[in-house]
Amino acid sequence: MADTISILYQFGTNASFLLLCALGLIVILGMMNIINLAHGEFMMLGAYTASAAVHQGIPLPLAVLLAAAAVGLFGVILERLIVQHFYGRELGALVVTWGISLILAQGALLAFGPFMPPIAIPGGSISVGVYSFSIYWLFLIVFCVVLLAGLAWVYRATNFGLEARAAMQNPAMARALGIRVNRIYMITFGIGSALAGLSGALLAPTTSIAPFMGQQFVAPAFITVVVGGGASVIGGAVGSSALLSLVETPVSFLLGSFWGSVALLVTALVVIRILPGGVSSLGRRLLPRLAR
């Protein structure tokens, strides 16, 4: 019993870590076909904002929201200044956001120094049998589910979601119907950035906060996106983070975290060989058959 719970817990924490890393990226990719290579640095900015706020005496939940808002705003500004010139040129967008990521990482080092005092993990731990589980990570697992539900609600049930999905399917037609596609792109980039900031802030207590911390999110986040594909935002995010943590959990348990990352890369290569459009294209392929 206790063993089962422990394995489930390991699996859940790995999956929610991958999901948090990748969600903002997937939202931007799915809607706009743009890869934001500065995503890891956006998470770093979120972590910095949240921990600076906590050190000022602001409670953590408020600090996390503050970080999401600040990074979201930053994303909107960046979209207006730079990213909007690269719609339809995905390789150009990759290179330019990579440039932004280098500036942000080194800029943070110059501005704030090599280390930021850490913030403590809130909540204690509960023990079942010989194992003890961090309450904060359990909260993060639940929070991921809530976040996905919220995102699904925005894209399925609101007017903005309808217009956004129209713009995603056929931008030219959406424009002809009077939808302001560029404004939707701007908001989407803002939502993606805010999610990056939120994730960075939420993960801040669990890791050391440093200017180049974004790098540690690069491999998991991008592999999750590659495996997920861009066909369906939520389906890709859930499917790919579940699949990857299923692979990563045993490998990193047996061989260490580096080989866990290698297993992620190998899984990604195998998955794209079988499903070039990622896990989310599987849903596209299967659903019409089920409906028939």
Added chain:
Amino acid sequence: MSVKMAAPILRSCLGRALAGPHDIGRTKPAWLAMALVAISFLSYPAIASSFSATNVAYYLLNIPMAFGLSLLWGYGGVLSFGQVAFFAVSGYVYGIVSGNFPDATWATWAGSLAGLAAAAALAAALGYFIFYARVAAWIVPILTLVLALLLNTFLGLTAGAQWTIGQVALGGYNGMTGIPAFQIGSFVFQDYAFYYLVLGVVLVSFVGLRAFVNSHRGQVLMAIREDVIRTELLGYDVRLEQLFVFVLAAVLSGISGLLYVQWGNYITPSVTSLQQAALPVIWVAVAGRDSLLAVAIVTFLLNQLSYILSSAGNQYALVIIGVFLVAVMLFAPEGIVLRLVRLAQRFRIRKTEVA
């Protein structure tokens, strides 16, 4: 066929290969200028100390890697952020093989071949999964970047005695030291000889690749860049062609890696860091990705600049690199050198029209 008849055919083939339409610098004055530059590089050691000749060799030795990225990105439309991974694999394998037979004269030959073979094999394995899956364009740069970062982590973990292969220690973050210089028989390529080795490799790869991009195979590569489906319908195996050029680019990176370890006799995991991974992309983007000549010029100049910057201990290096990337992509997406050349061409055409 008599020699007399063969000569013009040969001349036209050679002329087409070297002065075909797919690079800048095809006019007579341009060829004259290139010849002058080549001669001045060849005669440079006559006036320079062996120290400055070795420095110039360092500015030159990254040019093959930049050529590889130019082929991939500019001519083939496939972007890679992980060329440094092949650079590092080739350098490390050379160090392991040649370091284990310090007394054998053939060891550096075996090391070079093994290094290039390892880089090619890694590229072929990764490329098989990528290109035979026909993935979207954005996936290639991401997977290659992940490869470079994982390799960086792995090489950093190789401290300790269990990571000694034969007599050579991989050395973790401190890297591998005492890597022997290249030698043929008992002749060791050091100082001026190393300078000529690098210069020779750069000149040969420039001429060879220029012929390649103007060849049939090169045209197919550009056809894929323009329209994958159309090229496929014309009967070409797009997956195989892309895999081929990916491996070729990896081998070119490997050549730079070999020259690098022979230059400094050491290699550390930092050659596959994020910062180093960004450099080839910058050289190629600043130059103009679909011109080998522009890439060669800019790679030489920017390497000189970054050598000066880094020897001054500059903490702004990454910020400068990043600003460069953003500014070039925003204001001169086709590359600074290519933009200048095309402006000059337009100006010349207008002048002849007026006359």
